[in-house]
Amino acid sequence: MTLTLTPHKLSGSVTPPPSKSQSHRYLIAAALAGAGSVIHNLADSQDIQATRHCMSALLDAGKAWWPLFEVPKDMPPEELKACQARQERALQATGGDLPLLFCGESGSTLRFLIPVALALRGGARFWGEGRLMERPQKPYFDLFEEKGVYYRQRENILGVRGVLAPGEYRLPGDVSSQFITGLLYALPLLEDDSKIMLTTDLESRNYVDMTLEALAAFGVKADWLEDRALVVPGGQTYRPAEVAIEADWSQAGFWYAANGLGNEVDIKNMNPRSTQGDRRAAAYYEKLCQSGTVDLDVSQCPDLVPELAVHAALRAGQTTHIVNAARLRMKESDRLAAVREELCKLGARVTEGPDSLTIQGVDALTGGRVDSHNDHRIAMMLAVAATRCSGPVTLTGAESVRKSYPNFWEDYTALGGRTAREEDV
Incomplete structure (x- = not known):
């Protein structure tokens, strides 16, 4: 236009x-908590629509909790139809038994949900548009090589498969805090405790603090151990909550x-x-x-x-x-x-x-x-x-x-x- x-x-x-950053975070936590959450003033931008649909695909029964939100409205029928058509073409092209998650151009959706998909489903295929798949994922790839998680990227499709095991996760803090947030959502779901160790000073610490705030609202504990270390207890369960987006x-x-x-x-x-x-x-x-x-x-x-x-x-x-x-x-x-x-x-x-x-x-x-x-x-x-x-x-x-x-x-x-x-x- x-x-x-x-x-x-x-x-x-x-x-x-509504804050897009908070909307992503509360939406993912609410989905992981299952039915019963209410999110007031949830953003309905394209990025948030991407996270909604990805969480639905990961959880299968995701639509059971969508109506509990005060906002957003469902995607317009013509946009939903076009999105479904693109997904069908991508499924035919890539095959496989892992869920296909359409992230649009949302970097937060992609990076937040890579570890979550490993914890919930043993992996997923992530599909992006625009420049999304050009954005660096090296901090995750380095971890995957260390932890034995398979990954492969072909043009605009990234596939990951494997077991996300509890333990120590070392990654840089000066690339993007989104990698830290992704781990913070997934590691509480594992059996035992984990640590996130930063190998460089952290930029955008406020985004990590926003994630910790969202986790706490849904009953999940994680906290700073020191400036470059976070401790994440395992065996936790997300609990439904009622929250409002700023x-x-x-x-x-x-x-x-x-x-x-x-x-x-x-x-x-x-x-x-x-x-x-x-x-x-x-x-x-x-x-x-x-x-x-x-x-x-x-x-x-x-x-x-x-x-x-x-x-x-x-x-x-x-x-x-x-x-x-x-x-x-x-x-x-x-x-x-x-x-x-x-x-x-x-x-x-x-x-x-x-x-x-x-x-x-x-x-x-x-x-x-x-x-x-x-x-x-x-x-x-x-x-x-x-x-x-x-x-x-x-x-x-x-x-x-x-x-x-x-x-x-x-x-x-x-x-x-x-x-x-x-x-x-």
Whole structure:
């Protein structure tokens, strides 16, 4: 979908969507607990739909607990039919007796569920789209070679088969916390105790703490033994619970950025004490509103980079350094390159380093034609940028927001954003 965005000031109140990170975590724990859980305010983005359907395939009787959720609605019939057709084609192509799990483009779904599938079913075949299967899985592959677990990847299908045994699991902490989370869900299901030992310092620790919080809500114990070690007792059972998902701080960051560009958006219903690492959006917004050079370390909150970058782009005469962002190279797009490329099309001054962006603030942005790179966060960044452009912005791939914020364009227009499909302009 291509939208033409006409510059116009945003104003009014908005509540960001439910946290995608919490939604994944509570959804998996609820599924492992069986019937009886209630999740309020569960996200219904494409990534969460992927986790729902994967857990259903793993548990066979998964549909028994779907109706217990206040939200989400079932996938639209035409989308469900298309998904089933793709699954059937993949089944015919790959064969085998392991469940086939369609992960879409969700890295969390894939990495969280690889160990869970081994613990529950002795393995699975994971099928992804877009750039998903290009994302590195080496921490798991290294563990599998050590533990005797078979794995094989052919293009967009990854198969794993074997026994997940209790014991010590050593993996790096500076690649992605998602590998740690996957083990934290699976290891409590094993007979004996396990440890997760990190061989490097952990980045995005808040995401691990969010996982521990979700486990505790469903009656499962796991905890830090020291900075680089987690202890996970075995023989545990997930228990049904009633929980509520918080509003998403990573999405709130786009509305903070809009305010940094002179808009007047009142961001509602945020939890300032949340375990979401992206709650740094508020503090980093305050830093960017100050004069002078600003250095932002995003090692603990890499998803905030697009919104931080668009805010920084209009800090006229001021310099912003965004550092420790190398992991953004392997998101839905090469997000560092995409941020630089698209903002520069609008007249921003952005220099890209191997793991960083340096942004020299300008007075104003121009209009023009830009692309989302099929990346939801790039699309939302450009929508915010359009509010301060001197001419219309034509955005291709605007539908990519469905991955994490399905109602983004509705919220944007309710706040005064002016959008039109290109063919209607």
